[in-house]
Amino acid sequence: MKQNEKIQTRKDEVRFKTSDIRRIIGKYLATNVLRTWNEDFVDDDTGEVVTIERNEILFERGKYIDNDLATEINFYLQSEDVKEVEVSNQRRLAYENKRTSLYPFKISATIGGKRHNFILQAQNIIKAYEVATDYIELNFTQPFDIVGIKLMDRIIILNDRLRKHVEAQEGANEEGEESNDGEDQRNDTKYYKVEADVVIQSEDEEEPNKQNYDFVVKTRDVDTAKVVITAWINSKIKERIEKENEECKVVDISILAASPFACNAIVEKAFCLAYKEQEESYQLTGARLRACP
Known part of the structure; x- marks a missing residue:
């Protein structure tokens, strides 16, 4: 044999x-x-x-x-x-891509027998697991299991702390930005997943350019989500104009779909950055929005 x-x-x-x-x-x-x-x-x-x-x-x-x-x-x-x-002594041909920028991940965990979902940013699945484990250990007291990790490659993460771009609301400070505990004080916010078409035109284009984006937004309602998305896009266009001196503007933003999104928390980006390998300096949101071609 x-x-x-x-x-x-x-x-x-x-x-x-x-x-x-x-x-x-x-x-x-x-x-x-x-x-x-x-x-x-x-x-x-x-x-x-x-x-x-x-x-x-x-x-x-x-x-x-x-x-x-x-x-x-x-x-x-x-x-x-x-x-x-x-x-x-072994023939190894494949190799893992080295990602230098951060990508959004959805983490599912059972904590004390209850299901929790988190959104965080990491370079890869291994880093996402490390961030999630660290975050849960610091913020919960019961045993837990990580039961799912999903890359959400096309998602842009926002919340409505963009108060200076939105009308002053309860929980905001004088500058229109939410105080550190403002989000905890308000119980009227939910997580939404929003798909939007953004029509942008630069001064040297005859036809506007339409791009599709997916957002996860923590906010009060869909209407406020649109205001937050518009504010974020305008801020990125302003940054591009200042950096590249290329004039462009938003023509229209159309909400194609919006639905509640199962999420317990978005892990702060500063927390996620502690696990980023400093090979190259990237900003996720700035890199992912190509406002003008």
């Missing part, structure tokens, strides 16, 4: 970096082998010399290293175009 082959997992992987050609034969390239060098360019405007790092892929990840390939790699090692290579 033929014995089953041992199942390979990451637990069995042996991965290492080396410049010793004898150690890489019979292994697989774990990462692309790059030739790296610097090139100097002169900035035409300032005359300043700018150094840019350039890369060329010599050998792609996943290649099996036989004697011939080892000889080729050794040539670049000897010429010092390559310092070392990373190899593995």
